[in-house]
Amino acid sequence: MKKAINTLSLAILLTSTSLISACSPQSLEVGESKPSTSTPDVQMTKAPNNAKEIESFADPLFEEKMKEYNVNGSSFVVVHDGKVVINKGYGYADKEKKIPVNKETVFQIASVSKTFTALAVMQQVDKGKLKLDQDVQQYLGGLKIPNKTGKPLTLFDMLTYTSGVDFPDITTITGPEYVNQDIPMKEFFSKHMPTVVRPPGEAYTYDNFAFALAGYAVENVTGSSFSRYMEKNIFKPLGMKSTSVRFTPDLLKRMATHYGPTGDSIPTSGHGLTDAPQGSILSTGEDMSKYMIMQLQNGKFGGKEIVSKRSMDMMHDYQVFADKTIPIATVGFETYFNDLANGQHVALKGGNMPGHSSLMVLVPEQKTAFFMSYNNDATMMSKDVYEEFMDHYFPAHKVEKPINLPLEGKEAQKYLGLYQNTRLFAIRTHFTYEKGALVMEDEKTGKHVLKMIHPLLFEDSEGNKVAFKKNTAGEIAYFYYTNPKGVGFTAHSQKINIKPPFADIPQKSNYRSHIDNLHALNIMDAKAGNLFDPMGTMTQGEFADALLLAHGWSNFPDDSKEAKKQFITGIPGYDRATPITRQVAATMIQNLKQIQPEQANQVKLLDAADDWAVQAIQALASQGIVDPDTTIHADGSFTFRPKDLLLRQEASALLDLAFGYHALPIKQK
Template structure:
């Protein structure tokens, strides 16, 4: 692993993933339902007299938006662009590039990190090489990689098209180390690709899972095919032709003065940082709103600006499509584009790309048929996703109002006709996120971390909830139901296999469903295959061994630090937890892996994992009774308030909970805790 070479602490998930998977606040990919945001299925909208046109009116609209109290309260600084029909109608800064010094935002020179918007540029570079006949989008990428080979267990080739649409089939798509000390050693792209090389375990092109590593691999592909460094290629073939004079992929000390100061969610400034690899094709872009205005104008003009073409019109149009969708009625992903807030599209065809890194968030939206674009860059994480969401919704409602449509027509389907969809579906990117699907007459009941949702059937494999959010299923190439998509838009969920319960777990046990879930997730493969021993205590090693894989990250390959875990079957999981700050050990380099874990220890570990891995902080306090050690009190409060426990914990008449913190955690209780989060 490279975190030791880079001399930065390993984190369980990249900063971008933390921002995109914050599950209990509205963030980038996990979108909490919004009754006012439903998009009608099959709605068609007249394009007459729609869209922004008058610069003064556009400025008044945007000024009004940034004057809203909830926006002002969250704002550090923002740079915003609106383009339409080949013209820049607005390019304006709000707030400050540095709050402490009140440094204003210069639209031409203030740089923002745009994080994953980088992927659109990387995809454009790939499409340029395909236009020139130097790269075939449908050939095995191993034929282009110099001195490297991606392991593939499927028998189906991995192509550049698969990588651009996040359908690589990789076992791991996120790298823990993506940001670090700018004064540290340079982490080369080829080294990064080799260090973190995943394996293709799912047929490429079959299922969507947001893929940061895949876009770094695409950047390396650009280097191999073009013979140029990735950043040099982008400079020569995109930045320079489009006049994007202030855009860069590589951080240097000279850029520090031009970069807006980033702020965390609490408003504290963050030191400037570099990205790993140093030129990050998946997230290294730094740019200004002025440069992004020029980029959007080219995107909306068939790849051309000021008589300089970066793509042929047909190629640009191919990028601006949903190349992969779970159902034709649900927006999906394209080459370097996605659909983050489809419920706000108001019947229009919209593609977008967002970016999130430490202290920076950004997003561009394009309406190609309307030749309209919207862009925002923010230098604070505070309510940033909410601000981007609110901006897009306000923009669409103002300039492209929701059409008047008739109520949807539901299918009158019998429960027995829908039972083939029942089961547990686990998210491909974050396995802990899962859905329980149960058939009813006319629809489905879907249970997730938000609660229970009633879905009604619209079409074959297509459903809608009472807020207007769509859900759909997909069959595999053998005609079996394999995937589900609903309210977490950064990946699909796969159907988990049916499994038998253990001989010592009765079907009517209140923990039977929890234990079955662990077995479905494959978390018990190193355990006794016949008996679960539900009322035995669980060891510290076993608890970590069950918990860490639910995050969907590659386990550490570093030397084992706890000397007493060397022979543990869960040594890699414990080492991964240590590197992520989830566990700290006992004393003198030991972990005591075979000791029973106490309930308060388990609560603290899960609380740390939620905070460090997903950015989910304690949001409420509950009344506790019984004895809990002071060092564990916050963790126990976090877990009890979140409901991550089984039937062994109930409130008394006064609403107080006895978590039995000092007692050993039983195996069935650990199963309940893991099943119920996040």
């Protein structure tokens, strides 16, 4: 699952014809997998088959990383060639009570649960009760999925993170209040159902909804609750006695305490969807070792077939690509940070809940896997351990640096424009052409000059790849960025097409570009017909709704709930029906933007504002977040008209500058 998005470093991968390879209906029906694209002739130099050697590698690594990321306790289990080589705990499951982590310590494995859900689906594919290439609605007991594309949504699309829905995190509702609740899946989905807005199979988007609904399909066709199905058909056959979809008294008693980034304990969170196929499983290092052995033994464990080999092959083989050299996903697993795989065929899955984080890494061709859980949601720790593990046991061969090709201005035009991440709406990227090069800019990673490897594939100065994708009309419609410093790798970003202009916005209006941007992003639309009403006013509630959309996290229920509390902080008498003033709007923006106060010293507000609003107005002005009719003079002074009512055109400028594609700070002219 997702950690708090505002601190997400990972929360959690071409040819000219297609970025996403498609399986034929025939191959999906019989459960065949796609050809592997792993690098041939990559040999293991140091098999992880000696417990003492692994300890000599892992002990100092975990000591270093747990200290670096303020982690109190972690489990670590390595399996090789059908055997558990090491299963060890580090630090404390509860630091206050000095209870150490051991192989029986329970963790919430969060999104690692998705691999179990995929396994359950494939079991039913083996039995003929589910087909991967059919419209999934036939397996949902009457539930309907709104679809604007005309292309049916299939289980294959869902399990490969290519469903195309507008709100892939609509199921991400968590909190302590859900630990003891029982919310059935059918009841949940009858109230929370997104819309398919992109052709299924066209673009990769990390997707909690799709796996939750896939679990419901299993529940519906088997006539058994998801939790009972998993217990009977997966956990019990594998001897996973400490694994469950639901909280139980015994597992809660053995669960590692949850800790936040500061090291303070936080409550255990449950899911708004009780049986949450996308992320509610609890397990231990001991149980996960059995699960990984089954994965590496082609679906067999203890002489029993848990799932067919052809189904397991689909779970391990790459199904979705950003480029022929950049795999993204299998059925159930992912392959992000592909450069860290060192040429090996790797299928992995990470997961986060507040206060817990997990990672499972499979290297099937080397009969090796490892799993780790720890009681903090610092995702980068698991990434660091993964990188160190691969470098130690599977060091990379030297790879020749690609030869970069020139990019002419005319050829560059097809890439240019504004793109928005299809999962993280706050991540908006702008592409321009400057001095013979393609330039990308977003607020998270900054500005990058890109070099072309081949048409549709570029790289930044650090070697991170940018892969573009065409839609069925042959137009550039998406790009995928592998930079681990950002969060764009969790989904493709989609090109935003500017909509027809409003009839009441003059061509030369200083506000037109801002209005057009927000219109394209569906943040501020027409007031009536094709009229924007630029001189009209707004209520505090209308501005709050637009602010939440501009902020970009409204698609995450947990974050949306927190943002709504945050943006009214310090505003006396907030009332959705009250007309909004410019000072209230500035304060609401700053409450979410959180520009550091010391940056506001370079500007001076000349007209009167209420005390609670002065700092917010100056903070925004210091970054150039002001409407076109507000001038910041050379000495930093400016007038803002704080107590005037906010006009709709002014709102568009403030929101576009604060949360649009601009990388801040904006240089003052």
